[in-house]
Amino acid sequence: MTGKHAQPICTRGPPMRILAFSDLHRDRDAAQAVVDASADADVVVGAGDFATEGSGLTDTFDVLKRISAPIVLVAGNHDSLDDMLRACRDWPAAHILHGDGAVIQGIPFFGLGYEIPAGNAVSWNQRMEESDAAVLLEPCPADAVLVTHSPPYGVADLQRNGIHEGSRTIGEAVERCKPRLHLCGHIHNAWGTWGTIGACPVHNLGPTVNWFNV
DSSP states (O other): OEEESOOOBOOSSSOOEEEEEOOOTTOHHHHHHHHHHGGGOSEEEEOSOOSBTTBOHHHHHHHHTTOOSOEEEOOOTTSOHHHHHHHTTTOTTEEEOSSEEEEETTEEEEEEOSBSSOOOOOTTOOBOOHHHHHHHHTTOOTTOEEEESSOBTTSSOBOTTSOBOOBHHHHHHHHHHOOSEEEEOOOGGGTTEEEEETTEEEEEOOSSOEEEEO
16 A cells, blocks of 8 residues: 555654654755744654764754754765764754664654665765575564654655655564554655555655654
8 A cells, every 4th residue: 555645654653752853964944944843743754864874964063953852863875874873962852863763752663874775885975785684684573663764665665766765674563563653754755755564654755854653
């Protein structure tokens, strides 16, 4: 099932209000729009690509660090994970997830960054083979909010040429773990598109303010 610009309803008791985005690519105005909206969020999610070709991470992080709500971040293929960790040392609200998780207000979040499957071999491109991603996704708990930079294969991953470029491993993890919500980015042509894997809504976010209740 696929569509565009839909909002999932995932209520299970008192809802958590999540503000989510991806692929800012150094756009300070887009980052400021996220900050301005964040006062109404219980949790903020950033699904990768804060920098561009490995440079300019602080262009967006310096803006985003004004967010006081808990924020879950994964590294995009344009981002250095080490740079993200250094940039967040003085940001107690930040949870950088890469093959691990965090429980926020009683709800589990699990994250995995980078481009999956591995593509362009240029030095700045942070990429991962499907087999390595499978190992890192193994601990993902059931009923989590799953945050990845790459989308799952066949859902919210369509390139302009009509080819699906998502990750089969991520799709298999969604089928196995049955998250309550899966948030991703990476494929620019698929921004704003969504689908489902089983009962799990999957959304490719893009550099805009997106709201979800879980």
